[in-house]
Amino acid sequence: xxxxxxxxxxxxxxxxxxxxxxxxxxxxxxxxxxxxxxxxxxxxxxxxxxxxxxxxxxxxxxxxxxxxxxxxxxxxxxxxxxxxxxxxxxxxxxxxxxxxxxxxxxxxxxxxxxxxxxxxxxxxxxxxxxxxxxxxxxxxxxxxxxxxxxxxxxxxxxxxxxxx
Amino acid sequence: xxxxxxxxxxxxxxxxxxxxxxxxxxxxxxxxxxxxxxxxxxxxxxxxxxxxxxxxxxxxxxxxxxxxxxxxxxxxxxxxxxxxxxxxxxxxxxxxxxxxxxxxxxxxxxxxxxxxxxxxxxxxxxxxxxxxxxxxxxxxxxxxxxxxxxxxxxxxxxxxxxxxxxxxxxxxxxxxxxxxxxxxxxxxxxxxxxxxxxxxxxxxxxxxxxxxxxxxxxxxxxxxxxxxxxxxxxxxxxxxxxxxxxxxxxxxxxxxxxxxxxxxxxxxxxxxxxxxxxxxxxxxxxxxxxxxxxxxxxxxxxxxxxxxxxxxxxxxxxxxxxxxxxxxxxxxxxxxxxxxxxxxxxxxxxxxxxxxxxxxx
Numbered sequence: 001x002x003x004x005x006x007x008x009x010x011x012x013x014x015x016x017x018x019x020x021x022x023x024x025x026x027x028x029x030x031x032x033x034x035x036x037x038x039x040x041x042x043x044x045x046x047x048x049x050x051x052x053x054x055x056x057x058x059x060x061x062x063x064x065x066x067x068x069x070x071x072x073x074x075x076x077x078x079x080x081x082x083x084x085x086x087x088x089x090x091x092x093x094x095x096x097x098x099x100x101x102x103x104x105x106x107x108x109x110x111x112x113x114x115x116x117x118x119x120x121x122x123x124x125x126x127x128x129x130x131x132x133x134x135x136x137x138x139x140x141x142x143x144x145x146x147x148x149x150x151x152x153x154x155x156x157x158x159x160x161x162x163x164x
Numbered sequence: 165x166x167x168x169x170x171x172x173x174x175x176x177x178x179x180x181x182x183x184x185x186x187x188x189x190x191x192x193x194x195x196x197x198x199x200x201x202x203x204x205x206x207x208x209x210x211x212x213x214x215x216x217x218x219x220x221x222x223x224x225x226x227x228x229x230x231x232x233x234x235x236x237x238x239x240x241x242x243x244x245x246x247x248x249x250x251x252x253x254x255x256x257x258x259x260x261x262x263x264x265x266x267x268x269x270x271x272x273x274x275x276x277x278x279x280x281x282x283x284x285x286x287x288x289x290x291x292x293x294x295x296x297x298x299x300x301x302x303x304x305x306x307x308x309x310x311x312x313x314x315x316x317x318x319x320x321x322x323x324x325x326x327x328x329x330x331x332x333x334x335x336x337x338x339x340x341x342x343x344x345x346x347x348x349x350x351x352x353x354x355x356x357x358x359x360x361x362x363x364x365x366x367x368x369x370x371x372x373x374x375x376x377x378x379x380x381x382x383x384x385x386x387x388x389x390x391x392x393x394x395x396x397x398x399x400x401x402x403x404x405x406x407x408x409x410x411x412x413x414x415x416x417x418x419x420x421x422x423x424x425x426x427x428x429x430x431x432x433x434x435x436x437x438x439x440x441x442x443x444x445x446x447x448x449x450x451x452x453x454x455x456x457x458x459x460x461x462x463x464x465x466x467x468x469x470x471x472x473x474x475x476x477x478x479x480x481x482x483x484x485x486x487x488x489x490x491x492x493x494x495x496x497x498x499x500x501x502x503x504x505x506x507x508x509x510x511x512x513x514x515x516x517x518x519x520x521x522x523x524x525x
Contacts, residue, residue, distance in 0.1 A: 002206075002210060003206075003209070003210060003396065003460065004396055005396070006395075006396045006397035006400045006401075007211060007297070007301075007395075008297075008397075009237075009297045009298045009299060009304075010211060010303055010304065010395060010397035010398065011397045011401050012298060013298070013300070013304040013307070014304075014307060014397060014398050014401045014402075015401045015404075015405075017304075017307055017308065017311060018369070018370075018373065018401065018402065018405065021311050021314065021369055021373065022366055022369045024315065025314065025315075025318060025365060025369050026365035026369075028319050028322055029318035029319055029321070029322045030318075030364060030365045030368050030369075032322040032323075032325055032326070033318070033321065033322045033325055033339075033340075033343060034343075034361075034364060035325075036325030036329065037340070037343075037344065037347075039329055040329035043329045044329075
């Protein structure tokens with residue numbers, strides 16, 4: 001059969017064509033394409049890996065942040081408590097010292113008052129003595145004429161000048 | 165689905181009844197002008213010196229053939245003759261070059277005397293000597309067209325891969341999945357990661373070369389109309405390449421498996437060695453025959469379906485012919501891809517078995 005007998009001309013042309021085609025495509029198609037695909041695959045793999053790494057890192061950072069925040073909160077609470085205590089203490093101390101000072105002031109004032117009172121009393125006594133002498137003088141002057149009248153006057157004045 | 169089967173059965177019934185009718189007709193034929201489907205089919209599936217487009221009878225009742233003439237290259241007695249196939253005038257004219265006369269008879273070039281006489285023997289086979297025919301025939305031209313298509317497909321696609329890795333676009337995104345499929349599921353799968361790179365260009369090229377030629381073969385008129393991948397010379401030389409790669413790159417353990425199969429007693433080896441030795445040749449032989457038979461069979465079936473209209477001389481059969489042809493065309497599209505895949509896969513498998521030291525079965 002003609003169909004089953006390979007034609008040598010066609011064999012030669014097919015063979016030559018195919019070899020040249022393989023060589024051309026190897027140089028200008030398969031190698032660049034496959035190389036580029038491989039590079040891309042590696043890039044994708046690398047990118048995925050680094051993305052995973054970045055995600056991990058972000059998670060770590062998040063964790064760290066959370067931890068820091070928690071620590072900060074604890075620290076804050078502690079500081080606030082401390083500050084409160086300190087405030088209370090300071091107020092307490094201030095109160096105490098104020099009390100002491102107040103007591104001191106009150107004491108001084110009291111002493112001062114006492115002294116003033118004494119001074120006043122003594123001054124008053126002096127005044128009374130002077131007044132008494134004056135009165136006595138006047139009485140003596142007026143009433144000495146009648147003893148009875150003098151005596152009544154003296155009593156009256158003395159009653160008027162009744163002090164503690 | 166039910167309806168589909170009904171239609172198929174009906175068609176089968178119609179076809180068989182027409183076939184019986186055609187047989188009766190056949191007895192009466194072989195008159196001049198009668199349509200001979202066998203000749204037409206053989207003409208279409210074998211090679212030709214010109215690329216036939218259309219023939220018809222013009223107003224004056226003359227036969228007009230429109231065909232693209234192809235260069236004829238003949239080598240005889242150390243001299244090379246190049247001329248266009250139109251010089252043969254479809255086998256009617258004798259071409260004289262120097263003192264040699266060539267005539268075309270059934271698309272083959274024979275040496276004749278000046279009168280162009282072809283001596284037929286009792287079986288109707290010409291006895292004339294043949295020059296060595298290196299012509300650019302229809303198959304060669306068609307094959308070169310497939311080469312141009314491949315270059316146009318892959319080189320611009322490859323150019324897009326320059327620069328930074330990026331998303332595939334356009335033609336690149338169409339070709340890339342197929343290239344990746346061949347790379348991962350044929351070459352690397354069969355040959356293994358380590359040695360795959362060396363054979364990658366071969367398997368890639370063979371896959372696309374066969375596939376594209378199969379597809380071109382399905383186009384019925386000019387850019388197609390040939391039967392390259394259904395030609396035994398084409399499938400044969402590709403099988404020879406696989407054979408050469410298998411045996412040239414075959415490792416020690418490959419040859420040891422053939423001539424000294426490990427773990428087999430010596431008397432058994434005496435039986436095994438011839439079998440193993442023959443299998444070196446049968447594997448590529450099967451490759452050759454498988455592709456040739458599949459593609460040629462597809463062409464024959466398609467052409468037979470079309471011939472039905474002319475054999476029965478009625479236009480009413482054309483819906484059946486066209487319907488069945490359409491179905492066959494769909495099937496052939498699948499077969500075209502499948503055969504390319506099988507050829508590439510088996511080539512990769514044979515090469516893989518030969519180049520790998522550790523047997524993986």
